[in-house]
Amino acid sequence: MRTRWFTPWLYVIPALATLVFFLIYPSLHTLVISFFGPQSEKFVGFANYTYCFTNEVMLSAFRNNLLWVALFVPLTVFLGLILAVILDRVRYESLVKSIIFMPMAISFVGAGVIWKFVYSYRPAGSAQIGILNAFLTFLGRQPIPWLIERPWINNICLIIVGIWIWTGFCLVVLSASYKGIPRELLEAARVDGANEYRIFWKITLPLMKPTVAVVATTMFINVLKVFDIVYVMTNGAFSTEVIANRMYKEMFIFRNYGRASAIASLLLLFIIPMIIINVQRFREQEAFR
């Protein structure tokens, strides 16, 4: 297209300026103030980072985030994958897909309220209004204070909420990829006598690998940034802190911008490999002419 040299810039500059102002400049500034004190008035070297790796609460936040990664990422991807494959065989596929995908439309805050009610606990003997404890009492067991019982039960309960929200996303993306596999390929394998299990591992999964990788990366990034669920349901009480929640508290409750910035920078550090993977994938596709 014939244009004057500056025409493209008229179209691009609003976007560039917005991104520089809201993403690039602040990120660099955050890196800088992570080496300064609470109000950025004096240089403290790596003190804020040392704090992140020695403070007991911070370490527990790292451990919890690790637990989130270890459970949330494989389970959402695995559930999404299984459901994508088996829902393809039933007639009510779209109904079930909508049901599982529905949590994506509601906020994490809404989901937090929904699940806090599911986990709601009253001492043994009184009527349980949370469905989970009502079920336990019905079976003749003692009710469990799900969100208080540390360190495993309460964290796992929060992770389940995350899985409930995000499985639909994995399902929709993986299902689209599954439907892209030529049916003749699967039929041919069936004719040759391969069972469904074998077909899944030898044909379906290898063909879906790129999409599985994209979904898994997306889930990994989500889980590192998890904030809303924890903020609404426990606000980090009873050893359920996560990294993003700690960052918020250092920033707003303790007003320690140096520490908050160090935590944010660590978050970025963990995500940088994902940024590199994204850019590389984009270059390989050569979507850009």
Place this chain on the structure above:
Amino acid sequence: MIAKQNRFLLSLPLHIFIILVALIWILPTAGLLITSFRPASEVASSGWWTIFANPFDFTQFTLSNYKEVITNIGIGRAFVNTLIITIPACIIPIIIASFAAYAFAWMEFWGRRFFFILFVGLLVVPLQMTLIPILRIFNQLGLSGSFLGIWLAHAGYGLPLVIYLMYNFVSGLPSEIFESATIDGATTFQIFKSIVLPLSVPALASITIFQFIWVWNDLLVALVYLGGTPDVAPLTVRISALVGSYGQNWELLTAAAFVSMLLPLIIFLSLQRYFVRGILAGSIKG
């Protein structure tokens, strides 16, 4: 016939598994919805499932929880605030991104490739990296606690993904259109206005829905730049505050939560196709 029966028996565990999963997914939300229509005394003394003892006894339901949260607890105000925040926060980034995507797709300029790859890299930068410097600037400019501030912030945070999605669509338009329009003497802006934008309506629809739901459901950005002042706070901020102060008043919490879910659910149920398309196109982002 035998084969058919056999197949049904073989797939029976499959159906049971699927129905079980669907139930697990729907029960928590059903519990919320039912509880929001029950009187406080009932909610406190029995589980929501007990309504199925007499499912047709409609006297056990009430609208008073909704009346209470909307008028007295400020959820009505928060709903309006959320709308005020969300609509411009959708429109601004989409306008900016449409211009940029058009230039990236169909114009030659220095640094084009570099800048676009930069945008792709920015897709997953955690918001947390930007909060403190922007909050400081907003405080100096008097933008924190104002709608203008949060519109701009959401525009900035949503922009990389919106540009990426728009670019994918606009670059797929056939080049002949652009060539013949140029031959006919159309300027770049005329092409943008009367060819690119009209042809992009399907993509714009998906992207708008995507950004709408994202902003509507956001908690962190609103918490940081708006704070909890009732006259600006959106639903997510109000409700998370209610969880603290009305922790055991489940009839109110559930009604408030359902008010916040209503609009996204209507959009989701009626425009699911576009929403899914947006998700598929944007699955690179977190």
